[in-house]
Amino acid sequence: xxxxxxxxxxxxxxxxxxxxxxxxxxxxxxxxxxxxxxxxxxxxxxxxxxxxxxxxxxxxxxxxxxxxxxxxxxxxxxxxxxxxxxxxxxxxxxxxxxxxxxxxxxxxxxxxxxxxxxxxxxxxxxxxxxxxxxxxxxxxxxxxxxxxxxxxxxxxxxxxxxxxxxxxxxxxxxxxxxxxxxxxxxxxxxxxxxxxxxxxxxxxxxxxxxxxxxxxxxxxxxxxxxxxxxxxxxxxxxxxxxxxxxxxxxxxxxxxxxxxxxxxxxxxxxxxxxxxxxxxxxxxxxxxxxxxxxxxxxxxxxxxxxxxxxxxxxxxxxxxxxxxxxxxxxxxxxxxxxxxxxxxxxxxxxxxxxxxxxxxxxxxxxxxxxxxxxxxxxxxxxxxxxxxxxxxxxxxxxxxxxxxxxxxxxxxx
Ligand code: C2E
Ligand code: MG
Ligand code: MG
Numbered sequence: 556x557x558x559x560x561x562x563x564x565x566x567x568x569x570x571x572x573x574x575x576x577x578x579x580x581x582x583x584x585x586x587x588x589x590x591x592x593x594x595x596x597x598x599x600x601x602x603x604x605x606x607x608x609x610x611x612x613x614x615x616x617x618x619x620x621x622x623x624x625x626x627x628x629x630x631x632x633x634x635x636x637x638x639x640x641x642x643x644x645x646x647x648x649x650x651x652x653x654x655x656x657x658x659x660x661x662x663x664x665x666x667x668x669x670x671x672x673x674x675x676x677x678x679x680x681x682x683x684x685x686x687x688x689x690x691x692x693x694x695x696x697x698x699x700x701x702x703x704x705x706x707x708x709x710x711x712x713x714x715x716x717x718x719x720x721x722x723x724x725x726x727x728x729x730x731x732x733x734x735x736x737x738x739x740x741x742x743x744x745x746x747x748x749x750x751x752x753x754x755x756x757x758x759x760x761x762x763x764x765x766x767x768x769x770x771x772x773x774x775x776x777x778x779x780x781x782x783x784x785x786x787x788x789x790x791x792x793x794x795x796x797x798x799x800x801x802x803x804x805x806x807x808x809x810x811x812x813x814x815x816x817x818x819x820x821x822x823x824x825x826x827x828x829x830x831x832x833x834x835x836x837x838x839x840x841x842x843x844x845x846x847x848x849x850x851x852x853x854x855x856x857x858x859x860x861x862x863x864x865x866x867x868x869x870x871x872x873x874x875x876x877x878x879x880x881x882x883x884x885x886x887x888x889x890x891x892x893x894x895x896x897x898x899x900x901x902x903x904x905x906x907x908x909x910x911x912x913x914x915x916x917x918x919x920x921x922x923x924x925x926x927x928x929x930x931x932x933x934x935x936x937x938x939x940x941x942x943x944x945x946x947x948x949x950x951x952x953x954x955x956x957x958x959x960x961x962x963x964x965x966x967x968x
Contacts, residue, residue, distance in 0.1 A: 594620030877911025
């Protein structure tokens, strides 16, 4: 992303702040900068701008139309660019404005406490990225798939894992990868899990995806190991799949068939609203752990992935939700959540993984706070298997110029 290629809209009632902000953007290389002195004018600019606005920087407290209403109306008008909130309000208010913006579908890059500095602004702008090419979450785009369409895709072998590396913060070594489901749709390209996981769960068909993902991820992990790259693999399990008490035994058999140690496979579980058969879930999880599989509590800190789960399930890893990682740099409350999640992991003697690390600042903060592992776009996006292998090979053999990867290394046996 080059700042010169983006167009900006600054909504700020204080003339002094507005001029400072516009000046800062221009100094950073911006060539197209619109401005408005309140939300209403900003909305008019947004709706009438000849070229589309890529990034809005908005104050919250403004006369006529405040920043909250402006963001709601921008969201409802179908605005697809990004927003940075810049405000002098205290950080808990900023955090709630931020949550509101996201709920209205705004792609929020961050909320900055005034006075804005060039460094803070740049840190937020770095998050502005074009959407991943060819990746669709169809349910978000309007049309969703029916269970039959998805099951047909599964039968046609159109589903596969993409792999995203997990890196040790202290050593910068890649220790494993998370397998994320992708549907290679014959007509619509690559489809993301948001378009099919819930549909399958609701239709009682999620196990079909699970077995495809487990088999493919385990085979891939075996192949990596046989080429001398020591790696773990993590697969996401729906809590609904824990209802069948035979899961643990079947999974152990697959791993054995591929000559892998169960400890190289980690199962990531997010508790969902629909409570499952608790007895069966606990039997499966206990047996999986007894067999040596890793167990990860995914999205820790959000709705249902809670402390209560930690007390009854023998997890080996705690994955801190992206929301706390992303906001920890700027928000006290998120940083407190992050710090205490790390403390809990340390006390339970389990690994802490930070999800969704997108910037150098987040990486530095996590390192400073003593987090064990990191995963996120800052390191690499999820990649199809062959691309992931090339990525690992490149790390191992050359010092590449790929973003941060020159500082990472693949773990070799
Ligand atoms: P998750 O397990 O928490 O996976 C992390 C999600 O965050 C992935 O989205 C990943 O692509 C995305 N991500 C990773 N790094 C970053 C980053 O730096 N920034 C941002 N903005 N996002 C990042 P994805 O692949 O769309 O998957 C979404 C969710 O779908 C997963 O969340 C998981 O709960 C579920 N899922 C994925 N594959 C499977 C599967 O095979 N089975 C089941 N049951 N659920 C799956
Ligand atoms: Mg996961
Ligand atoms: Mg997660």
